[in-house]
Amino acid sequence: MSLMKLCRYEIRSAPGVRVGVIVNDEAVTDLTSVGVQSMKDLLERGDLIDAVSRRSRASTARHSLDSVRLLTPVESQEVWAAGVTYLRSKEARMVESEFSASAYDRVYDAVRPEIFFKSVSDKVVSPGEAVGIRGDARWNVPEPELALVINSSGQIAGFTIGNDMSSRDIEGENLLYLPQAKIYTGSCAVGPWIVVGPSEADARQWSIFLEIRRGGTTAFSGETQVNNIKRRFSELAEYLFRSQKFPNGAVLLTGAGIVPPDTFTLEPDDRVLITISGIGTLENHVAVV
Numbered sequence: 001m002s003l004m005k006l007c008r009y010e011i012r013s014a015p016g017v018r019v020g021v022i023v024n025d026e027a028v029t030d031l032t033s034v035g036v037q038s039m040k041d042l043l044e045r046g047d048l049i050d051a052v053s054r055r056s057r058a059s060t061a062r063h064s065l066d067s068v069r070l071l072t073p074v075e076s077q078e079v080w081a082a083g084v085t086y087l088r089s090k091e092a093r094m095v096e097s098e099f100s101a102s103a104y105d106r107v108y109d110a111v112r113p114e115i116f117f118k119s120v121s122d123k124v125v126s127p128g129e130a131v132g133i134r135g136d137a138r139w140n141v142p143e144p145e146l147a148l149v150i151n152s153s154g155q156i157a158g159f160t161i162g163n164d165m166s167s168r169d170i171e172g173e174n175l176l177y178l179p180q181a182k183i184y185t186g187s188c189a190v191g192p193w194i195v196v197g198p199s200e201a202d203a204r205q206w207s208i209f210l211e212i213r214r215g216g217t218t219a220f221s222g223e224t225q226v227n228n229i230k231r232r233f234s235e236l237a238e239y240l241f242r243s244q245k246f247p248n249g250a251v252l253l254t255g256a257g258i259v260p261p262d263t264f265t266l267e268p269d270d271r272v273l274i275t276i277s278g279i280g281t282l283e284n285h286v287a288v289v
């Protein structure tokens, strides 16, 4: 399987968004200097891998990863999120809210998946930036999720990592508060890059790890397998694109399968590291918003 990691980045000494391809997880080959102005143009191509390989060979500009700032690979897409796709998510939410328990129970087995709007592209948090916890919430968690990168034709062009930050007390109080629990400043981080090449079957071999560091110690860590996602990726993408056009494509988070214990809540300055074995690590720190 050929696999490539596409990124958006800025050179620290010369600001301006560029598109590149990651080399050996330590450098980036610039594609903007050989005519790639946007990630979208690449993701729309049927010959994506070949097109990137050709341009990568033609490019003479290479930067070490230390010398650049990675930006979220979400360029102009809306970010949406699927929910209750893992048994663990259903169980945790049924405990969180007696009021909403039957809704979570039913949607896990329903034909139609839960899919909700998460973020406009401008508000997506990049690697290394702060994710938010609401000032009016007392129970806040990250949700580490595999993200599907879907082009305007509804095809899954690649995979990245998403953090669906959530206020569990607000969500648990009443399902109608879901948008407030899920959408606020810093509630959606995506990155560090898009992996293109793997199929759904390949991605289902991957593991997802969450580590939350507080001071010098690990405050929480957990692991799950992508293959625990109940629904096919194509099914989730097909529902998202039903009766709705996405001219810029879309990013769809596939749900959370790691849920910290009910006694755990994030604190300011915590560091959230989400690793997916076939992709890399998305790291952000936490700030109150």
Ligand code: DO4
Residues within 6 Å of the ligand: 081, 082, 083, 084, 085, 086, 089, 093, 114, 143, 164, 178, 254, 255, 256
């Ligand atoms: O309906 C609640 C949100 C579900 C969710 O975000 C998840 O399962 O990841």
Ligand code: MG
Residues within 6 Å of the ligand: 081, 082, 083, 143, 145, 164, 255, 256
């Ligand atoms: Mg989620």
